[in-house]
Amino acid sequence: MEVMQVLHMNKGNGDTSYAKNSTVQREIISFGKAIIEEALLQLSGNNDIESMGIADLGCSSGPNTLSVISEIMEVVRAACGHLGRPVPEFRLFLNDLYSNDFNYLFMSLPPFYKRLKEEKGIGVASHCFISGVPGSFYGRLFPTNLLHFVYSFSSLHWLSQVPVGLESHALEHLNKGKVYISKSSPQSVLDAYSSQFQADFSAFIESRSQELVPGGRMVLSFLGRRSIDPAADEGCYQWELLAEALMSLVKEGLIEEEKVDSFNTPYYAPSAEEIKAEIEKEGSFLIDRLQAFEVDWDGGVVTDIHTEQGKALIGERVAKTVRAVVESMLESHFQIGQHTIDVLFLKFAEIVGNYLSQTRTKYINFVISLVKKT
Template sequence: MQVLHMNKGEGETSYAKNSLIQKKIILNGSSMLESAIVNILWEVKPGSMGVADLGCSSGPNCLTVISKIVHMVQAASDRMGRPMPELRISLNDLPGNDFNYVFQSLPELYKKLKLDCGIKGNCYIWGLPGSFYGRLFPSHSLHFVHSSSSLHWLSQVPSGLEPCAGTHLNKEKVYISKSSSTSVVEAYQQQFHEDFSLFLRSRAKEVVAKGRMVLSFIGRRSPDPRADEACYHWELLARALMSMALDGLVEKESIDSFNTPYYAPSLEEVQYEAEKEGSFVVDCVEAFEIEWDGGETTDLKESRGTRVSKTIRAVVEPMMESHFHLRHETMDELFMRYAKIVDGCLSKTRAIYINLLISFVKKD
């Protein structure tokens, strides 16, 4: 919780400048987002509507989500001939998130919503630091929960894989790989099931009857957690780290003891936890592919591998800084090597993420 956050600020390695993939995922979920909002307004008819964006991060994507939600509520209310409900919007992420960036951007967002776009009614936005693996809000205070590109992050490194366990079960790797043992895979699966179950139990207390959630996160179609679509980008990062170790730039023991708190679940795993918890019904499901570099072909200044490397760096650098204690120039070298390895991969094959997009309805 202390070290999991995106790169702050607006520099060249910041999340704000390297989050195209996450933006495309948000845009792909627009129709499901709108459908959920329309159904809330039609069925629940809230006069004051509680909205939460869980794992909001910082940068332009955060405000894109909020702007979309406000516009959709306004448009749906107009079509129904009803006044727009008061909106209470909570932006949630871990305490290390760059909330200052978000807060500094809010005045411009308010101006755009109220002046440029003709938004009527009251809209209140604030930040709420804390882990969504646990309670965050008062009981029955939320009508709509949104989360994009966040729930594949676990609450912790899976039990049994931490460096303090005494042995390193996942040597020379940073996540599940084709060569990972069954015990490593099961540790990751168990941690995901515990975390997602806790997420659902927490939201079940906070969301009103017939309230909705739209959750989007990296997953997989394959039943096998070792499938390339679930873990190959981590496999290549491990290769870059091992090349650094061979050159004496990183301690091999540090690689052996590093495990990413991440898991790409299958749809079946998600549905199993929802059915077991019992408070939510899965209303709609989509799984779509997105290329590692976002499929962009307009920027000829950088290789595809460099774009991928920047995206991954913006997300994982704070964790790696905390664990490996690398100097800035050594971190630069690591991600240059990673970019070259990814370029080699992309020259031979098409590399994709599988994104799961799921809409849930709270039972009466």
């Protein structure tokens, strides 16, 4: 599976699209806004910037993307007003993989600019320059010292590739019946995932160290785990339930068991210790803040899950959220059509609803604020 080609959120604005099913990501952004504001205030307070380079890495294409841009511009505008400085130009770079739905994103820009003019005035809108930058953030994307502020939300838990040795074409399938780390996975699977994260996150940090100006800021937010155990429920159990749904389709003859055995998702939920280790090893950044917080699997929308209706509703919401993210990978690997995908996520919704009616496992999300050393 070539991750750069098949990993993308569901496109458009339909019922199963990412644009309609990104409540969890919106909740994550809401937790990180205060830390973004803090970083921007320190950046604006310490520097008189005429033209501010800002990059959103892993921007996707839903409404969350432009809402963060609006927040950033407002924080900088207010800070400059307080300091008696002119508001800088905003050079905003939206990055994601080539397969991202940039068309939908760019079609959202005209109403965005219109809203800026109406709410903030034509001066602010005319000083905002937005462009798309397709490519993997696990390598260089920008010239040296171009950026002042970088942020990435809900993206860095995606790896650049399926870990070495776990690819679908491997001679031996080491993680049979599973799609990610589980309590039954052999140690070799855990080691492969850990090694891939270390290589990827190190490459990400090194690339940004060259692209950010000295004193530049970076805020990263992605899923992880508090436990040192990679197989802890908080880091992997949603994948355990998806594997269960896939195996139910195997029993019904809708997909082949070998296809499940050969599929491993390019995802990793690291611990805080793993994150710190790679940042400190690279050496270009100081960790200003590292916080963990919990997020409900459905974004906290469904409150009463102990009734049959509530159980069904939360299962459906979680299934739609996960489908919007992983459908492209599943279609590519399993070579299945729309009907089978529909059946899979109906099964998954039922399994998730039953599980969450008994225990409320939550996602763990990290927010890390970094400063490039001067």
